[in-house]
Amino acid sequence: MLLAKLAFRNIFRQRRRSLLTGLSMGGGYLLLAFTLSLSKGSFNNLIDIFTHDHTGHVQIHKGNYVDRPGIQKTLLRTSGIEKILDNEGAVISWAPRIYGVGLGYGGEKSAPLSIVGIDPKLEKNTTTISEKIHQGDYFGSEINADGYFSAMIGYGVADMLKLAIGDEIVLISSGVDGSIANDIYIVQAMVGNRTSYDKMNVYLPLNAAQDFFSMVNKVHEYAVITAHSTDARELARSLSAAIDNTEVTVSPWQEVEETFYKSMKADQEGQKVTMGIVVFLVCIGVLNTVLMSVLERTREFGVMLAVGTNRFTVMSMIILETAALGILSCLGGFILSVPLIYWFTTVGITMPQAMDFGGIIYDTMKGEMNLTVFALPAVIIVGSAALVSLLPGIRAAQITPLDALSDR
């Protein structure tokens, strides 16, 4: 108790120096908290945009469809998977899909295309596809008066086949049973832009696509959305247990989009380096000031030792001093960072150049506010400051009282 009292008194004895050290630690805390918030915020924001764009949080396929897609690897819609999805509380929405490839014709031009069958209603609830439409209207699954289904096409398709809203697009492919698939569809909307990953996609209503590929009641994929992207693995596990079929694979987005996930991970690792540099700078500052104060107070320590203070106590006092100062600075930093990070989380920084993720505009960098963002920097700062003060502490403890007092 006496030790703590001494330590606190020492902090306030040299106010200017303490303020300087405190500033460096408080600034470090602020910087760390800010970086952490930004890193977490943009990471989660990007994943959110990404998963809601198309992938969803969990996907269900037959067998190894994710690694080796094949038109024959189909799931029966009546197999009970949909009932399980409806009953699972963590599932917010889900959407069935069909994938195929084919040749598209618009007038005289032709191009190889990806054909994606989606359920207009379920897909709209699950992904942001309806927000990516930049021309025309989102389609429905009805047949029009002339007996044609409508289709939505990507930017690249429209560009290559010179198609506009209301034009006919002709698709030729082969069905799951090897039959020849050919039909005419009316372009109802254009999706995404020139950078969209799905620019060569043609979206058909699910029932039209099932008809086209001769796969009545069959789909290739279910995309499932849950509350938070971090819940994906857990949901995948529980769905897999509920479906209980070795032929059906349930994968979280981290597995479906492995490359994306890994690059995001690598990005976060990179952030750690930045934070390491901040911590290093703070440490140097702390080391500098503490070392200075120890040198200045050589006589004081000499007296302490001379009157019989334990060497270990002297060292503990110095470390305690630094740690206490660290806690005070972090407190100050915390008070300053709360409104800053709050603003950053709710308003964010509008980027001068908006990033475009396949038609979805990402233009504000936002932070995230949670316990980790505030607690982790405090632990790092106080911990590293205490660690750094070990060196001056040992130095002070090794002082010979006679040398110190005789000013030699």
Add this chain to the structure above:
Amino acid sequence: MFKAITFILLLIAAPISQSMTNEDRAKELIRKMDDMYRSTASRATMTMRMQTPNYDRSMTMESVTIGEDQMLIRILAPKKERGIATLKIDKEMWNYFPKINKTIKVPPSMMMGSWMGSDFTNDDLVKESSLVEDYSLVVQEDADYYEITLTPKIQTVTVWGKIVVKINKIDNTPAEQAFFDDKGRKVRVMSYKEPKQFGNVTLPSVLEMIPLNKVGHRTLITYDKLELNAEDVDKKLFTMRSLKQRLR
């Protein structure tokens, strides 16, 4: 490798070293075989059955031909594909899809592509290269068959490294064609089976194509009806206009 080189050298050397009559005889046999099918004009109804590990389906089609150069095939069933037609004139080929009212010319790049989802290629129908003119022929014989080995001449554009044609000695009908790639591997085998009386000739009524690089795949074409030298088939049938004729 050494074997292959010797083999090729032998093949090249064969027509020179052996008397020319070997090649002439081979040509004669191939011509005879072709003539059986060629007739002046034919009309046929056939069933094509495609078997793969994933599906097994059949289509019925009708075809009319004049010689080797003109052919029109139209699918009658199943309903989804009814009316889809293929027209071949000389070395060009078009497919017509009634549902989308579109005629699509089969480009040279698609010649090795599957015809109507079967194991037959578009090239099998078009036969861009003539067996007699574009290949060097060597004939061998055993008790039952003539075996003619065809190797493409240098200027011949083909994907096959070698074709071996087996012909029944008794009636000169084809028995088997084996196709090899340029590395000498057997890629696919077409067998002629179940001889049947069509008019006054007996011909194999079943064509079986087995691609050896695709496990479990097989295409069977069965001639249900074949009328050789059909008199009502004339040149007017082989036009874009008749290709687009809709089936009722």
